[in-house]
Amino acid sequence: MLVLLPPSEGKTAPSSGAPVDLDSLSHPVLADARRRVADTLAKVSGQRNALEVLDVGASLAGEVARNRTVWDNPADAAARIYTGVLYDAAGMAGWDDALLGRAQDRVRVVSALWGAVSPADRIPAYRLSMGTTLGRLGGLATFWRGRLSPELDSLADGGLVVDCRSASYVAAYRPTGPWVAVKVMRELDGKRAVVSHMAKHTRGLLTAHLVRSDATPETPQDLADAAAGMIGEGLVDVTLAAKAKGPAELTLVIAG
Template structure:
């Protein structure tokens, strides 16, 4: 099984630690591509129009300023740096060595800066979205598509792929030749079913956390559905074509 996650917009900057070692991350073949994005990000973040290019407001100026010193900032496991709703629900910040070791085999976080990393990979905090068009690199989803295809297709070969990503990160790589199941979450309230972003992230996080740390992993979409039914708050599970829908109570 391979779980695909988006990064979180919210990140916790490590207080101490060595800087990132690009070749020590999962998929070291991506090191030069990561270096190019990081160098460009640092340059753009130092420009007068940096906030506009990165699509953020003045309230995130400190995050953008941190991009300027990306290569010397302290790094920590991605599981602790990413701190948004999905990651909080998965309780990744509390994972020990055993959980991180399992997750390193089962999980890839698709990132606008790193391409793909595991939760165990030490990274610094940064501010960059996959929807960004970054300097001469251009649209990041297009940039990473050509770099991720070989790396991730090889990794996914013969495995059930559980896709918890949002659309902009799906655009960077779409699995082919694998049993690929996208996770959809709906809220049921008053007999009506709707998609609620915060609740969807939370439920995907619960599922990802359970799958990443379990002793045994699903080998088919049907097994995945059984695992999803055990998630707190899930009241119904439906399998479709390359998609699984988890329904949670409103």
């Protein structure tokens, strides 16, 4: 089983520590590509139009400026760098070495800067999204697609891929084996509707549930059965639907 996560927009920058070491990251074959993206990001972030290129507002100018020194900035485990809703719900910043060890085999964060990292990989905070067109590298989803596919397909090794990513990150890697996309809906007065904030929260709960579990789902139905174990903890129903094309859909239904 391989759980795929998006990075969070919000990141916590460490106040001290050694910078990123490319040789120590998962998937070392990606080192040259990571170097190219980071070098280009540092250059673009120093341009007058940096905020426009990176599609961020003036309030994030400090984070963009920090990109300029990405190679020198302190690094920490990705589990503590990513601090958005999904990661908070998973409690990832508090995972001990045993859980991080499990996540090394079971979880990958698909990143516009690093390609794919495990929660245990030490990286600096940065500001870059997969939908960005970055200098001569072009669209980052296209840049990473051919590079990520052999790495993540090999890691999945024909096993089940549990996909908690958003569309722009799916564009960078589409699994070739058994694949389930995780959706979240809210039920209120007998009616169900798509949610956003709580979708991230619920995917985070599922991620922690799967990493902590001794069982490893091998099929979409196994995954649905595992997710059903969360019913009663804010979850009221789980449904699984096969699709003619693309991933099957696991829908987690939360109470309104």
